[in-house]
Amino acid sequence: MDNFIVSARKYRPATFRQVVGQQAITSTLQNAIKNNHLAQAFLFTGPRGVGKTTCARILAKTINCTNLNADLEPCDQCESCRSFNTNSSFNIHELDAASNNSVDDIRNLVEQVRIPPQVGKYKVYIIDEVHMLSTSAFNAFLKTLEEPPAYAKFILATTEKHKIIPTILSRCQIFDFRRITVEDTANYLQYVADNEHITTDAEALHIIAQKSDGAMRDALSTFDQIVSYSGNNLTYKSVIENLNILDYEYFFRITDSILQRNITDLLLVFNEVIENGFDGQHFIMGLAEHLRSLLVMKNPETIQLMHASEQLKVRYKNQSSACHQDFLFKALDICNQYDLKYKASNNKRLHIEIALLALADINNQPAQVKASVAPLTSKPEPIKNDAGESKSTYQPVTKPVEKAPPPPVSKPETQTPSSPATPAAERTKPEAASPRKMPESETGNGKVMRNISIKKSMDLIKNGKENDDQKPVEVIDNPFTQQQLETAWNTFCRAYEEKSPSFANALAKYVPAIGDKHVITYKVDSLIISKDTLGISSLLEFLKKELHNNQITLTATVPDKTEPKKAYTDREKMERLIEKYPAVQKLKDQFNLEIGF
Ligand SMILES: [Zn+2]
Incomplete structure (x- = not known):
């Protein structure tokens, strides 16, 4: 049995051109090499598994190659290249700061920096996870970083740039590595699969790519894992089983059933999901993701946000055209609400079933029937404002309703009570807005009509906002000094x-x-x-x-820094006092006085 080499190692890129998804960085580095403008210290930052260490190694190999080809790629023939390929080069030093983060580790490294390279032009020091260095180690390193010998290059790699002290940052040329896109990852996996004679389907690779979240190393490990589990035929089915992913087939079926209001089918499909060992939250989140994909497919400009094989995109597109945009908005909202409340519910299965019923109900509702603000029945009661004349008026509810249909109940989380802004829910639903003011004559005698209803007040409290269409606001505008x-x-x-x-x-x-x-x-x-x-x-x-x-x-x-502050606390007053009368300080010191708190 021959030795198995994990794909992440076997397919580690050996040249800049092979690096996936970091074209901006590799071409900048190549340009720098070409123009002999290479910095002495680099900081490679970005999420894990996106090629930072790989690029560092390629850079080290490239600048040491004695026979670079026209594309500025290492020749793989010269002595230096060969020693790099067999991992025996003396010109590259890697330090994993996660496990070697003490001052001594750094001192050892600094010692080595003093010795010039025997073969090749440059010695390259790669410090991985550099943010893990202790403060004293950082300080010990700083001097070397400030005045390195001409043959030394430092490549610091980190996933957490914000943890690097500014003195280090300012001495490095910084390269931000991006997450590798789903498409790029899937394509590369396809390349690996072809080389390994593994048959795949595009869907399977897309799922692996999505799950890897931009990290090629993760994608390749998952790939290996599934291949060892399912043999040389990598199918969508084997991938979702292995990664514990809910089959998108469920969501296509669920969406169809929602659109047809087929409640029986909805409950049955959900039952199947539960029986396959998935929990309800997993399901509702997956459904939301599916609905989002349908929404994204509606607009040619957002299609690029959709990561799936071309074949699957066609299916999404078809289902998307069967859904109205409003339906998708509402459905997403419902999924989101039930997802948020999932943890708090006692009967989680029922919770999701209710969500499905609510989803099925969307297409059943005419646009604006939901009237949960109770009809106001109390008699209008005339009131006057200060000036004795009406500035704003209100429609008494004894009038026929057609003029002011009850507004739809808005979501509880929208606004704070005192916020002056128009509630967002209302701006987006112009058809629901009731006439703002009635003509003066209708209220008679210039008097403001006001309705008082406990139910209404309760609704206002419950909804967390006031509806200015409903409440007469008296303008009080007294001048003040x-x-x-x-x-x-x-x-x-x-x-x-x-x-x-x-x-x-x-x-x-x-x-x-x-x-x-x-x-x-x-x-x-x-x-x-x-x-x-x-x-x-x-x-x-x-x-x-x-x-x-x-x-x-x-x-x-925010005031200018120069602006004087008002002394507020006792301590500030004291300081102000001392500023004005320095003798107070003397007094304070002499008698050892402190401010009482
Ligand atoms: Zn070479």
Whole structure:
């Protein structure tokens, strides 16, 4: 029995041209070699298994070849090339920083750097997983990296660029390796299969490529694994069995059944899935993926997002044309919702079955029948605003309904209560929007009509947003002074300190200002503060109430570094005091004073 060599090793590219999916990098490197513009240190970063170490080795081999051919590929004949091919070259040193990350390891390496190469021009040092080096090892390495001898080249490889200290980064030429595309991976697998005399189907290779997530090494190992399991005939069936993947056939059938509203079939197919050992979440996620593929196939521009064999694409295209885009949107939404709630459900099987029923129900619903906001039955009650005349009016619900169909219930997660923006759900459904205001005459006597309904309030709370078509908003727009604003602002900050000291302190640091058209501008050190929706909406509500003006909006800015801060905490006040009167510092030191907290 001859020795089995894993494909990832056997088919490791030996020249730049063989490297898959990194053309930008290989051609840059080749150009640098051609123009003799090679940097001394390189950083190869990117996900695992995409060819970083391979490229490093090819680079080492190429720059040491004494007889480069016209395409700048190594000759494979000269002494250097031969020693590289047999892994016996003295000009390449590989250090795996994951296991050799101490200062001593680096010192050993630095020692070696001093010795010039005996054969060939360059010594190449490859440090893999360089982010694993300890800080002291990094520092020990820094000097060598700063002034390396002309014959030394360093190639640092890492999957986590953000962990490399800036002093190292700034001394390296950085190459970002990309994930290898599904197409490229599948093609390469085909090449390997052909060489190994393994028959395959395109679908099988695509699935392996997809599962490898851009890493060729993973793809080749999976390939080996399945070949050893299923022999020299690699079929789609053997791949999905081996990788525990749900057959797309299920999803084609499920989608057909949904479209035909064939509930019996839906439940039966799902039963089959469960009996084959897949769990419900796996299934609903797979279904969502399938629906996404159908959606992607609808538009010629997005077809490129679809990774499948040409044959399978035709099937997707056919099913896609049977589905309306709206149907796909709704179906995806349902899948997503049930996926999110899956963990919380007690009867997981039933949970998915309900999802399937909901999916089957989509095509049964006319566009806008869902009316879950209860009809408002209480009598309209006239109210007046401050000015005694109506500024905004509201339609009493005793009127015939045709004018204002109940709006569709929107998704609970859309908006925070105080957000002034139009709810997104409504913008996308113009047909559901009810007339915003009624003519004044209809309310009579310039009086504003308001309806009060517990059910409605409950719905508002439940939906997490207010519907401005339903609620009359009285405009209160009293002018206020800077002084009033500051007082209100400080009161809020004090009051809010207990709830969120960091938020309150951040707001209190700077003085707010009155801008144009009810805008209050305030400064924060970081805009993250202004993303605190709860805090900001509490502040806004408070200001509206305190300043008797409900038109106020807030805008956050980040101040220049030079701008003076307002002393807020006791410590800051103390520091400010010392700045102004240095003697205070003396006093503090002499009596060993501390600020009381
Ligand atoms: Zn050579």
